[in-house]
Amino acid sequence: MVKCMLRVPHPPRHEYHESQDIVIGGIASQSFRLSFSEDFTEEPSLPPKEGLITLPKNYQHILVLAFAVKEVNENPQLLPNVTLGFRIYDSYLNAKSTYHATMLLISTSEEFVPNYKCDFQNNLIAVIGGLDSETSLQVATALDFYKIPQLIYGSIPVMNDKTPGLPFYQLIPNETLQYSGILFLLLHFSWTWIGVLVMDNDNGERFLETVFPMFSRNGVCFAFIERIPTFRFVLEIGGMLEEGMKIYDTVMKSKSNVLVVYAESYSLAFFGWVSFLSSYRTIKPKGKVWIGTAQVEVTAFHYQRNWDAEIFHGAITFAIHSSEIPGFHQFVESRNPYNTQGDGFINDFWHCAFECEFQNSVLDEVYEDICTGEEKLESLPGIFFERRMTGHSYSIYNAIYAMAHALHAMYSSNLKYRARVNREKLKIQNPPGWQLHHFLRGVSFNNSAGDRISFNQNGELVAGFDVLNWIVFKNQSFQIVKIGRVDPHGPDDHVFTINEDAITWSSSSIQTRPLSLCIERCQPGFHKRVREGEPFCCYDCIPCPDRKISDQMDLADCYKCKDENYPNKYRDSCIPKFVTYLSYGEPLGLSLSFIAIFFSCITALVLGLFMKYHNTPIVKANNRSLTCTLLISLLLCFLCTLLFIGHPVKLTCLLRQTAFGIIFSVAVSCVLAKTITVVLAFMATKPGSHMRKWVGKRLANSIVLSCSLIQVGICTVWLEISPPFPDADKHSMIDEIVVECNEGSVIMFYCVLGYMCLLALISFTVAFLSRKLPDSFNEAKFITFSMLVFCSVWLSFVPTYLSTKGKYMVAVEIFSILASSAGVLGCIFSPKCFIILLRPDLNNREKLMRRKN
Known part of the structure; x- marks a missing residue:
């Protein structure tokens, strides 16, 4: 059979491989490839012009993959009789290199021939990578045809209609949980005015589409949204830096002190450029709190060794949960470029990290120290290398073990993949990668750190996030402190936990929690x-x-x-509120009660005086019995005001208005009867008058009784349909609850008052018309004045009563009762008392008759 050979014109510069029974592929991102754009006016040179920028920190991803494979191979309980190998290539964060590396993985180890296999070894069973979303999507697209599982340890690629059902598994938890964690931080610290920095790609737009409505619903506003530019060609660097400085000015001028950053792992290296160039700007850096997503790491390009990273001091980031793996430190410390076989990454890492040259690479003049291999990794700053296992490295470690457990389950469950003995060595029949998906979905195990590793139905790692705080020191070293946790499996009140006391804030904040508000918060009130x-x-x-x-x-x-x-x-x-009512203990209540008792005593004295001199002409004139009835009713009028003072109870509420209305009606009826009696008496004295038969006590008593009974009827109806009752008025006064008598029916109250005023108005009218009758026997003039006072008081009572609130309404009514009663008492009885006490010589029939003549 003729085999077509595809020669690789430019073999990969970086690769690391170990050939075993089954191979796991790895796509790393240790270097960043920048190409020079061609204008195609001439034939491109070979190899193409390009440059590499190294991210030394990412070398740990390669180490942890080799370490995890070594552990699996040394574990007799996991995949016995089977050895794992690996092949690792660099994606260079470049699409062409990524596709090239992926095709190399699915080819034989010796020749670049996709879809051709000539032996049972070096069979690719899965691929781990990549670090950023674009690399992961490019790998997934290439592997989709072969259905080879891909375990992604970095950013998740954006899925769209062109990439349905790509067979990958996410070694980071669902990003929605991370977004909820960011929102929790913002609300916990009352940061409602934030800036947002995202990568200018599909992932950045997806992030904005997700968090913008979520944050807005919870009261968080965006001061600005800036998109971090990406670049692939050397000539784009100038434009990228110019755009970066515009972003820098926007960030520093903004009142927002909190920046939410959704970007790739190398993004902070880009911001290192901005920080470096800021020394030439008039706007100096000021303390900002950076909140980064799990993809963001503290990293730098190799030439940024001495650049100031203090701009990131106090940053808070989410990170994939990680734990310390036993033996990893020792494995890392044992690495040496002179005793490591097959590692094509270590020399560039060593050269960039320690700024030294290898002897075999020195051609002419030496500008740097010679690499001895004795250099210590612990001497490197954290932005170049961490001995602590990072979140991405921890995901790679778990990915290797997930593949190992899935393979172990597949071999254990299917006899046709069991080992066949050949020359005392176990040979393995190559399993197709597509069969591994079933076992990967159901994988569940505890790793060596004790963490549970499993995938959900969407192929996402079932885990949470750690919340980290970055502390950057003056010597550019840094410390990462765990300050919180996002645990989706915790109780509802412990899904998000934060230890605020453990946080180190940015230097300009002087260890005080910074504010990030559009305006100072509104105080209570x-x-x-x-x-x-x-x-x-x-x-x-x-x-x-x-x-x-x-x-x-x-x-x-x-x-x-x-x-x-x-x-x-x-x-x-x-x-x-204070509970208040018109009480005897306060000055107003005490004064009114004193006045009521005082006038009651005066009325009683007048009544006694009239009883003593009941046979004198001035008392006998104008119906002696009406005079006594009037005095008694006035006495009761004064005394009934005491029902209005004190804590209202049911009995007093029922009595106060009805008693006042009936007693006052009796008094006014007496005045009316006296007036009518005077008029009839003078009319009866005329010759041939027929009015004589109407003059007498019977008419006067009938007037008093009939007028009073009408008022009694009104009060009875009132008590029947809607009687007064004790109530608490909580609204009339701002600071008081007024305990009062609710009138029940306001209409009935004004009916009682109106009827009383009607009687007074009739009395006033009749008295006014008869005021010129002879004074000796005529009280009409005095009754006119008394009714004028009475009507004036009660006409002014209504507007005053309605414009008054609380207990002062009661005081107004008491005052009106006292004033009108005193007016009647004074106007009608003071002239008579004057004659009885001071001018007894006028109190005889002859004098009165003489005065008449």
């Missing part, structure tokens, strides 16, 4: 009002209106206190 045309995080703080408070920061609106409380002076809390 104020509420937010969004500024027109600006994001909702930018607002003005407006004092709460009357009778409303805000007792928390940044409330969108103030709210009312409960009915039992009222706002304090600063409108930031509610104070219990």
Whole structure:
């Protein structure tokens, strides 16, 4: 059979392989390839012009893959009779190199012939990689035809209609959990005004589409969104740096002190350029809190060894959960470029990390030290190499073991893949990669660090994230401190945990938690009002209106206190209202009760005086019994005001208005009867008058009784349909709960009052018309004045009563009762008392008759 040979014109510069029964491929990203763009005006030179920029820190990814394969091969309980090998190529973060490396993996180890296998060894069973999303997608696209499993330890590629069902597994948890963790941090520290930096690619756009509505719903606004430029050609560097400086100015000018960064692992090396060039800018760096996603690592290109990285001091990042693996430190420390076989990456790493040259590479003049192999990895700064296993390295370690456990399960479950003895050595029939998917989906084991490793139905690692804090020292070394955890399997209140005391903030913050707000937060007592045309995080703080408070920061609106409380002076809390009523203990209640008792005593003295002189002409005139009834009703009017003072109870509420209305109606009825009696008496004295038969006590008593019974009927109806009852008025007064008598039916109350005023108005009218009758026997003039006072008091009562609140409404009514009663008492009875006490000579029939003549 004739075999077509495909010669590789440019063999890979970096590779690391160990040939065994089964091979696991690896796509690393230790170097960054920059090409010179061709204009195709002439035939391109061979090899193409290009340059490599090394990321020394990523060499750990290669070491951990070799270490994990070594551990599996030394484990007699896992894959006995089978040895694992590996082949690792560099993607150079370049599409052409990535596809080239992938095709090399699916070819034989000696020749570049895809789809051709000539032996049972070096059979590719899976591929681990890559570090960034574009590399992973390129590898997945190439492997899709062969259905070879791919275990991704870096960023997840964006899936679209052109890439359905690619067979890869994610060694990082679901990114949605990470987004929720970022939101938790922002809300925990009250950072609502943030800047966002994303890669200018599909992953960056997907991130924005996901977090923008999520953050906005929870009150977080975006001060700016900047896209980090990408470049592939040397000539693009200038434009990239110019764009980077614009981003730098935007970040530093912004009031936002928090930056959320969604980018690839090498992105901070790009920001290292920006930080380096910032020394030439007028805007100097100031403390910002960087919040990075799990893809972001503290890394730098080899030429950035002495560049200032303090701009990242105090950063907070999410990271794939990792633990220390026993034996890894010793394995790393044993690495030496002079005793490591097959590792095509170590020389470039050693050269860039330690700035030395290998003897076989020195041609002429030596500009650097000679690499001795005795250099110590622990002397390297953290941005170049970490002895601690990073999150990405930990994912590679788990990926190797996931493949090993899946292979072990496949061999154990299917006899046709068991070993066949040949010359006392076990040979393995090559299993097709597509059969491994079933076992990978169900893999579940505890690694050597004790962590449980398994995939969910979507091929994502079932795990959480660690929250890390970066501490950058003056000598450019740094320390990473674990300050929190995102654990999707924890209790609801412990899914996100953060230890704020363990955080080291940026240097300009002086160990004080920085603020990141569009405007200072609204204090209690104020509420937010969004500024027109600006994001909702930018607002003005407006004092709460009357009778409303805000007792928390940044409330969108103030709210009312409960009915039992009222706002304090600063409108930031509610104070219990005072329970109040018109009591005998306060000056107003005491004064009114004293006045009531005083006039009651005066009325009683007048009544006693009239009883003593009941046979005198001035008392007998104008119906002696009506006079006594009037005095008694006035006495009761004064005393009934005491029902309005004191704590209202059911009995007093039922009695106060009804008693006042009936007693006052009796008093006004007496005045009306006296007036009508005077008029009829003078009309009866005329010759031939027929009014004589109406003059007498019977008419007066009938007037008093009938007028009073009408009022009694009104009060009875009132008590029947809607009687007064004790109540608490919680709304009329801001700071008081007024215990009062609810009138029940306001209409009935004004009916009682209106009927009483109607009687007074009739009395006033009749008295006014009869005021010119002879004074000796005529009280009409005095009744006119008394009813004028009475009507004036009660006409002014209505508007005053309605404009008054609380216990002062009761005081107004008491005052009106006292004033009108005192007016009647004074106007009608003071002239009579004057004659009885001071001018007894006028209190005889002859004098009265003489005065009449």
